[in-house]
């Protein structure tokens with residue numbers, strides 16, 4: 001029996017960890033799918049070398065034109081961006097189900113499998129995902145070349161000063177999607193990385209990204225128009241956790257304080273911190289407290305009843321379910337801004 005190692009019968013799928021090749025085992029051309037494992041890989045590499053097949057790289061260009069790129073994101077908001085840039089060429093899976101808190105999430109075995117199979121893994125980074133992300137990437141043996149932390153490409157704002165080294169997040173605030181102009185930067189990076197992994201789709205990615213960026217520009221204009229109705233003295237934000245610093249900076253608001261101290265939701269406030277927030281809400285005449293769909297509003301309700309201010313719910317770190325008016329990033333922002341303007345104008 002002759003074994004033909006020609007490019008026609010060598011088929012690379014996904015990554016070299018799951019390298020498979022098809023070998024015609026008899027003259028009628030029946031094929032057997034083999035998974036070579038580590039030892040087999042060495043043998044295959046040696047054979048390919050002998051045969052002068054040098055164009056097969058294990059790090060890039062593994063995607064046949066007919067095959068979708070397998071993309072995993074942590075944030076379901078980022079998953080929406082992937083779908084917009086990648087279109088039919090990508091298969092996107094978000095680790096965080098709609099309505100879950102990225103700071104405290106615990107992934108399951110299915111998530112590990114998805115990450116292990118992914119061509120590219122997009123995180124928000126900047127500490128948004130907490131310790132669970134590091135464990136997930138380790139468990140899935142995800143090499144750093146497949147992992148893109150989008151927050152690193154958006155000129156991130158500094159986070160709050162931590163007195164104790166008790167949090168996993170770094171010195172930056174991860175909630176950059178509250179600024180559509182920074183999302184445009186993230187979208188650039190998405191298009192660049194997709195094109196790198198799938199050169200055939202490069203033009204599509206670039207075109208899709210440009211068209212989505214125009215929508216983001218229009219969103220930015222709508223937010224400016226909407227928030228212009230809010231008097232300066234009422235542009236004060238109290239939120240469940242510090243999620244709106246980017247919005248505050250871009251559109252001229254003051255992020256007065258948060259029920260959960262800091263840019264994570266990991267730590268509940270102390271009685272003294274709650275009392276201080278109540279004092280600020282009263283003294284500064286804060287018109288509303290914005291709670292979030294991802295965390296309990298129990299403490300926010302306590303502050304609201306203490307101070308008599310209104311409670312308004314926003315979509316912060318997750319999209320909403322279908323039909324919520326927040327099931328895409330742009331719809332989510334429009335819904336949030338409408339709620340903010342109604343509460344503060």
Ligand SMILES: [Zn+2]
Pocket residue numbers: 103175241242243263264265317
């Ligand atoms: Zn958050």
